[in-house]
Amino acid sequence: MNKVIEAKNLTKIYGKKAAAFTALKNINLSIYEGESVAIVGKSGSGKSTLMHILALLDRPTKGEILIDGKNASKLKNKELNKLRNERFGFVFQQFFMNANDTVLENVLLPLKIAKLGRKKRKKEALEALKIVDLESKVKNKATDLSGGQKQRVCIARAIVNQPQVIFADEPTGNLDSATGDKITDLLFDLNKKHGVTLIIVTHDEDLAKLCNRVVRISDGKIISDQTVRKDLKKAASKKRETEAARVKKANERK
């Protein structure tokens, strides 16, 4: 099975000297194509820190990240930006949207950054909004939406660039359980139907149970790493199909 992301001996230290705080200690972790991985732990255990490093949003103090076997620490900022823009999608607990922009503007932002033309990016943003069932809110301002709708917009934004991996940091943390379930369904749908690799940071055990792999961390160390269900093969073959579609689509853009 293909390793999408591999972390080797990751250590992250915040601050310096007396104020130094080791948030991650010697983490070794491989994420495989098509997996749904839950990173579980108490608040302050280092979950978000780990996710940020895996997602190339932050650099580790020690150790390295390999993407498709290539060392990401050797890449220039420009290449990292491109990699994130093309391969990753992000969903955050606090949504993070440009409140005064329309739903459509928010969703097509990654494509705007990728220098896609006006028509194409609008078309693809509409497709993404269809998947999250928010076509009717295209022209609304992001502020006018409910929490669940906001998170759906964020999911649409995360999938609009046809990513390989979606990182979700406490995606249901700010939502009531019914709305949270809807978001969860959407994410796992993407994993099962489209073969998108999911990395979900959560302290919610119920959400963790839905993933086929649960990585527990405490005080910056991995204390257990269990693959719960082995239905990966199916997801992986699905992934290969969509990966082929993604490459095709990416070529079309050029």
Added chain:
Amino acid sequence: MKLLDIITTANHNLMRNKTRTILTILAIFIGSFCIVTTSASQAGINKFLDDQTSAFGGEGLIQMYAKSDDNNGVSAISMGSSFTGKPTKYTDGDKNEMGLKAITPEQIEKVKEMPGILKDTVLDGKFSTVTYVESTKNGEKFTASLNLMTNKSVHFELLAGRMIDNDSSENELMLPSKEWATDLGYADENEAIGKTLNFVWSDPVTKELITFPAKIVGVQAPSVISGGNVIINTPLNLKLYEENTKYLPSTEKDKVYTIAAEYDYNKYSADDIKSELDKIGLYGVDINDIMGQVRSFFDIIITIFTVFGYIALLAAVIGIVNTLYMSVQERTREIGLMKALGMGRSKIFMSFAVEAIMLGFWGSMLGTVVSILIGNLVNSSAHASDGFMQNFPTFNLVEYTPATVIPVIVTIMIIAFIASILPARKASKKDPINSLRYE
């Protein structure tokens, strides 16, 4: 992001905080308005003064007078009173004298040999006077100060007709202004062309009135230097001069009070020539002596306005820096998000820099447009029949050309860009993680 996307996004972001944007643009507007208006009036005044300069004979012409204790040279050139362009009525008994010390033939010879002076251009001016001129249309009499077209390079701005011809055998003249034409009884300047004006000399001994009819060939646009003077051609001048000097002893008769000459202004400065003249007891007056006073007056006004404009711009720059810093602070999270989604540092920098450049653009455009509107209003009201510039129909107080306006706009956009560098750098350096954590 594409450049066009960056520009539209920048405009969009500016519209988000309208009050702040408008206040910043207002500051830029005030500064650019002052600067555009000043450079336009500078252009207008320069054009005017250049026209006046060419009426005098332009660069490289020097007039010379004999030094004496009680004159200072400038008095020989009538200024100020001629601004009105209105003729003065003649009442019996008025005198018209020049009161200058004569230049000796030796001095003239020395001038001709002087380094820098173009020998062939030395004109020993015999300037005539007249008791009054009389209209052949309505019989009105006016006093007139006469002047010559001393030099071929002289160019008079004309409202009607043509320049006088010094080689003509006829007596010819140009009227100083439109008012002269109407006061002489003609409907307008065009009707006066080709009509006859009588030059009348009252013989001081016999009291006999001697009349020289002359043809009006042109009407001048008023000008600072030649304005107010009736310009006559050489034949008429010599005839009048003959009468003027009839009773003088032959030694006095050929006396010359002023001479003019051209000098090689590529090699010599006016001051070089003047110090040479000083050695032989003459002093020179060149165009800059006359224009200098006028120019320095305008220069002071222009300097005040320019300084004010730049102070306003400085305030605007502080406004831009402040606006952008606030914007960076407010949009910390947005910047983090954009970076997380793969936007590079240089693009973040650019998006803020473009915002500042847009502020500069809109502010300076507004300043320019308002300045042009007000400027045209001032121009037309100054030229109106009761306006203070009514006698200078060819002179625009403010003159707008792309060459005066575009550099101002571009400069302000560059200044705005420079003002944006610090805040834009701050934005581009923000760490996406910290930005996203920022609450």
